[in-house]
Amino acid sequence: MLAVQIKPEEEILPKISGKKLFIFVCLGCQEVYFPREDVERFINNLREEIVGKALLDYLCNREFVGEYVKGYSKQIERANVILVFSCGVGVQVVSSLLEDRVVYTGCDTLYLNGFQGLTSQEFNCNQCGECYLNYTGGICPITNCPKSLLDGACGGAKNGKCEVDPEADCAWILIYKKLEKIGKLDILKKILSPRDHSKIITESLSREEIER
Amino acid sequence: MNFSEKLKSGKFLITSEVGPPKGINIDKSLDEAELLKEKVDGFNVTDLQSSVMRLGSLAVCHLLAKRGLEPIFQIICRDRNRLALQSDLLSAYVLGIRNVLILTGDHPVLGDHPEAKPVFDLDSVSLLKVTSGLIEGKDMKGNDLDGKPDFCLGAVVNPGADPLEPQLVKMEKKIEVGARFFQTQAVYDLKKFEEFMKKAEQFGVPILGGIVILKSSGMARYMNEKVAGVSVPEKYIKMMAEAKKGERAKVGIQIGAELIRDMKDLCQGVHIMPLGWERYVPELLKASGLD
Amino acid sequence: MAEMSLIDYTKFRLKPNGEVREIFKGVNRIHILSCGKCYQKFEEENEEEYTQLLKILGKEYKKIAGYTKIDFLCNNFLSKKKILSSDLSNCDSVGVISCGLGVQFVAKLLERKPVYTLADSVPQSGNSTSEVGYHGISLEKEKCAGCNQCYLNLTGGICPITDCPKSLSNGPCGGAKNGKCEVNPELDCAWVKIYERFKKQGKKLTLESVQIRDYSKPSLELKSDLSLQNQTLRGEGFYGGLYPLEKKEETKDKKIENFPEPKTAVIFLSQHTGERAKPLVKSGDKVKVGQKIGEADGFISSPIHSSISGKVISIETRVHPVSGRKDLAIVIENDGENKFDPSIQPYNDFENLSKEDLLKIIREKGIVGLGGAMFPTHVKLSPPKRIDTLIVNGCECEPYLNSDNRMMIEYPKEIFVGIRIVQKILGVKEVLVGVEDNKPEAIKSLSNFLDKSSLVEIVSLKTKYPQGAEKTLIKRILGREVPERGLPLDVGVVVLNAGTIFAIYQAVVKGVPLLQRVITVSGENLTRSGNYWIKIGTPFKDIIECCLNKGGGERFLEEYELKMGGPMMGISQESLDSSVIKGTTGLIILRKSLVKVSEERDCIKCGRCVEVCPVQLYPLYYGFYGKKGDLEKAISYNVESCIECGCCESICSSKISLLSFIKKEKEYACSSNKA
Structure with missing residues (x-):
């Protein structure tokens, strides 16, 4: 799961009004961020009949969900709508396992910075497929600059702060300082752009090929 | 009568295509178009078709308009975000363009600059909606425009798509948000096209069936294999295969003319996509009796 | 169990040969840090990238001054320790084989050394209009771009943002041939899938309204707020640990x-x-x-x-x-x-008993640690080293339990008498009573009886499991680190559970055994x-x-x-x-749950066990080598330091019964130590 937020009521309620519900709640990433209390409150306030509810972790794991779907098959059979509280991955897994059933999500998912290896951290990687860190003193311009500029600052920084997100430091000022510190300012002369965006699509779509 | 009025008139319409060159030598394209001036009701100008970088559609439309031809400005969502799209539509109006065909556009990996960042900030449906908004004098955030453009909006549909249902749903949606005419993917299988028309008729919007002149049997086979919704019947492939080298264009035109004649009873016009064979369009029209 | 096809979501690969050689031209002595990778089926410990690197380098390999493999390099806390303890003095630069997270982290950590990445990240999204693609903590094909405006309710549970290369949210582009995408013919057209899905549900594909994606979502502030909140929560008090539902209200x-x-x-x-x-x-x-x-x-x-x-x-x-x-x-x-x-018989003059007499009573009355471990208290109170601090453990960080909590509420006076007795035995002045902040009543009750002149201090601790484990508690309260395989007494501390203190009081003052x-x-x-x-x-x-x-x-x-x-x-x-x-x-x-999830599963190296282990171990290896029966190898990963708090097993995304492997390995370690 990534971080999730519960959808606005007016978006979910009309979809489930008067329906018999079976509810899946994912607990897998509550250690990351999951508004468990909001979800419980929402479920408790529902007027609809709830024919069953399964709480499990790692709703993104097809194998586990498969076993739950089997275990709760009778209740699921009786429901008109399967309502899922999880990130987008969990919802897709549930609906792929219950293809002939109406599956709705109660959540919007958002991506937390740096949540790729372990939990979120101060670093972020967008997996662009061609790492620029050797030219930028180990500071990533793709993720740290809102415009993902590769060839230097846009000129909009004020007191070292980014003009798009004034809380953030201008990535290119940080890069400059870093390169200055390690005596590698000459690297800045290299022209890095334009990026190869086709890498993102071609390489991640055929992973098998990359492996070899 | 301009194109918009002709649409309303119920007249059988013919549109053709002008493919901007890769470069700045535009005279040949304009001259070829001019030859068709009296025969064709509108000229689509493609917008970086097949994700290949070329001269822009906006400029060529403007030049056509200046020569008194009726351009249909094709605009796609691949290369511009919502700011640029709205702005270019306003630019088009002040440059004398009155017809716009809105498409989503091919993905850049299919073209000659596969490294490009695809934008797709909007898609065909949302851009139609936004453009309808501009016509009413509002930008997509609801801000008032100082003077409003008036466009005749068109869209595309693929009558051979399988499954067809999602295409029809989307077509309906396009109409809902302002599409006033449709041009289709190339048609070779009239039976399929007829089935499509039966379902699409209910919408009551003019549809111009797509015509692509076959250049060879190889091309036909290639399209059958690769191009969505295109199925060239075996008899045409055979005709092309049997044609002698110098006579292929003639056979292609003959097939095209046959298709156009049959389409007359099915839909409200044809859209000819010459794909480099602009010079044969007059002959095609003559052969099909539309001259 | 049927073999599942698990996708390899490894996040990096070595840079192209030419680029690697180019980097090596500019260095003389380079230390290589290599990440152990994540999100792939854990089949063997390999150093594939490093071996490949050596192959590419040929004779240039001599420039490599050292090599360290680090699991989950992006885990800043653990990796920092490992990197700083590696000898980097004889190198002029550092080369990192990892995804961008690891490289950025190392570059920041070693600010004054040039840090080179020798790897490129492998794109995960499959979709250049939504660059970020996340696959959950699993190796399935479904992905989520975290757009914060979930469309799945409109699309039968199939995501058009990640599954359509153009991220079309208003229907198909029309380019699909035989149901396959025209951009990548290996891919099914998302919209054809959506259409089929609706058909299966007996519904018609309707496009309710025109969808226009809001790219200002999620807002930068929301993202950074949540990220920050998350980081703080993780690092609170001590490394690792969990926040299980407390469930203490009931009792x-x-x-x-x-x-x-x-x-x-x-x-x-x-x-x-x-x-x-x-x-x-x-x-x-x-x-x-x-x-x-x-x-x-x-x-x-x-x-x-x-x-x-x-x-x-x-x-x-x-x-x-x-x-x-x-x-x-x-x-x-x-x-x-x-x-x-x-x-x-009550000992009326207990105040005058000698240290030895007190210890004898505690032993005779059968007092053992009541927190669960049952270590004989008289042994704990006869440490071979000088003790300067007694910690009374009133954390009770396990969900549901309230026995210590109630003891502290109802018997504060007795607990303080017990503390005095222990103070005397150990000869310590400083006493810290650690109570989690979810027990305000206990804190209040103890505070009421707190003798201002004594050196007893009540420390309210932010709730987190397993705070009550001796080592984490010592770290949390005193900042002292009990050495690997060491005991609290090695850092001059004795930790006694609040209930045990009460039992000592009962034994010494009332003469009542346990x-x-x-x-x-x-x-x-x-x-x-x-x-x-x-x-x-x-x-x-x-x-x-x-x-x-x-x-x-x-x-x-x-x-x-x-x-x-x-x-x-x-x-x-x-x-x-x-x-x-x-x-x-x-x-x-x-x-019992209606569903029994079968247990034999492969580790996918999600790294969550490492992240929650309060003793900073790498529990994945205990499951991995336990399953293989290679217990020696598990010992080499320091299994003896494990406190069996269960955090790793509880968070394991593959539901591996890590604890049972760990117990076996610890037993083995214990018996081989004896031998």
Whole structure:
């Protein structure tokens, strides 16, 4: 799961009004961020009949969900709508396992910075497929600059702060300082752009090929 | 009568295509178009078709308009975000363009600059909606425009798509948000096209069936294999295969003319996509009796 | 189990050969840091990238001054330690083989050294209009771009943002041929899939309204707020740990009551760490309350007392609640007379007893650690090293449990007397009472009795599991790090549980041996949950009969899971004939899940166990080598330091029973140490 937020009521309620519900709640990433209390409150306030509810972790794991779907098959059979509280991955897994059933999500998912290896951290990687860190003193311009500029600052920084997100430091000022510190300012002369965006699509779509 | 009025008139319409060159030598394209001036009701100008970088559609439309031809400005969502799209539509109006065909556009990996960042900030449906908004004098955030453009909006549909249902749903949606005419993917299988028309008729919007002149049997086979919704019947492939080298264009035109004649009873016009064979369009029209 | 096709989501690969060689042209002595990778089926420990690197370099490999492999390089906390302890003095630069996260982290850490990345990240999204693609903590094909405006309700649960290369949200582009995408013919057209999905549901594809994506979502502030919140929560107090649902409300306000005496008591002779006590009675003997019926066998052992008066009916083996194996127990039939053994005499002049006398009493009265481990207290209080601080552990970080909490609320005075006794024994002035901040009443109650002049301090700790583990508690309160394989006394600390302190008070002041203890009975479907004084030896069956709605019944163990202790570290019980022992902190009764998830699964290197391990271990290896039977290898990953808190198993995304592997490995380590 990534971080999730519960959808606005007016978006979910009309979809489930008067329906018999079976509810899946994912607990897998509550250690990351999951508004468990909001979800419980929402479920408790529902007027609809709830024919069953399964709480499990790692709703993104097809194998586990498969076993739950089997275990709760009778209740699921009786429901008109399967309502899922999880990130987008969990919802897709549930609906792929219950293809002939109406599956709705109660959540919007958002991506937390740096949540790729372990939990979120101060670093972020967008997996662009061609790492620029050797030219930028180990500071990533793709993720740290809102415009993902590769060839230097846009000129909009004020007191070292980014003009798009004034809380953030201008990535290119940080890069400059870093390169200055390690005596590698000459690297800045290299022209890095334009990026190869086709890498993102071609390489991640055929992973098998990359492996070899 | 301009194109918009002709649409309303119920007249059988013919549109053709002008493919901007890769470069700045535009005279040949304009001259070829001019030859068709009296025969064709509108000229689509493609917008970086097949994700290949070329001269822009906006400029060529403007030049056509200046020569008194009726351009249909094709605009796609691949290369511009919502700011640029709205702005270019306003630019088009002040440059004398009155017809716009809105498409989503091919993905850049299919073209000659596969490294490009695809934008797709909007898609065909949302851009139609936004453009309808501009016509009413509002930008997509609801801000008032100082003077409003008036466009005749068109869209595309693929009558051979399988499954067809999602295409029809989307077509309906396009109409809902302002599409006033449709041009289709190339048609070779009239039976399929007829089935499509039966379902699409209910919408009551003019549809111009797509015509692509076959250049060879190889091309036909290639399209059958690769191009969505295109199925060239075996008899045409055979005709092309049997044609002698110098006579292929003639056979292609003959097939095209046959298709156009049959389409007359099915839909409200044809859209000819010459794909480099602009010079044969007059002959095609003559052969099909539309001259 | 059918083999699942798991996608390899490895996040990086070596840069192209030419680029690698180019980097090496500019360096003389380079140290290589290589990440152990994540999100791929864990099949073997390999150093594929490094081997490949050597191959590319040819003779240039001589420039490599050192090499360190680090698992989960992006785990800043653990990796920092490892990197800083590597010898980097003889290199002029550092090369990193990892995804961008690891490289950025190393570059920041080693600010003054040039840091090179030798790898490129592997794109995950499959979609250049939504660059970020996340696959959950699983190796499935579904992905999520975290757009914060989920479309799945409109699309039959198929995501058009990640599955359509153009991210079209208003229907297909029309370019699909035979259901395949025109951009990548290996891909099914998302919109054809959506259409088919709706057909299966007997619904028609309708496009309700025109969807226009809002790219300002999620807002930068929201993202950074959540990220920050998350980082803070993770690092709070000590590294690792979890925030399980507390579930303490059920019994936290329930006063301690006396539980009815058992008709028959089953008193195990092994209720402590160390040698089993030797029986002092035989079948047919009459015993009184508090009579010693088992003698300690050696220094690390503890005597056993009868908790009731009555007749010994047998000395036989019963299923022991900790080991799950049959173990010797004295079975006593209650005569209901409640006659006390004459040895129970209050020590009125306890203030004047010597340190040695006090220790003797504590040993004689069978006092052991009541937090669950049951280590003989007299041993703990005779440390071979100088102690400067006593920590009283009132954390009770396990969910459900309230026994220590209630003790602190109801017996603060006694606890302070107990503290004084221990202070005297250890000769320490400084005493810190650590209580989690979810027990405000206990903190208040203790504070009321706090003697200002004494050096006792009550420390309120932010709740986090397993705060109550000795090592984490010491780290949290004193900032001292107990060395690997070391004990608290190595850093001058003794930690005693609040309940144990009370038992010391009882033994020294009242002369009462450890006959009963406070136990929280809680869980699901209970009519009488609560905190009870329960006699040692009370069979679990009695407690279930009394507390569970409609009693236990024959099928109890089929329907319920009974855990002795809390849900995290507690031990699942297989027999209701087992009975309360000195280490029974609670009995938790939970309905068994309808679904039993089978257990044999592959580790996918999600790294979550590493992230929650409060002892900073890499638990994935214990499961991996445990399964392979290579216990030596597990020992090389320091399994002996594991405190068995259960965080890793509880968070394991592959549901591997890590604890059972760990226990086996620890046993093996222990026996091979002895040998």
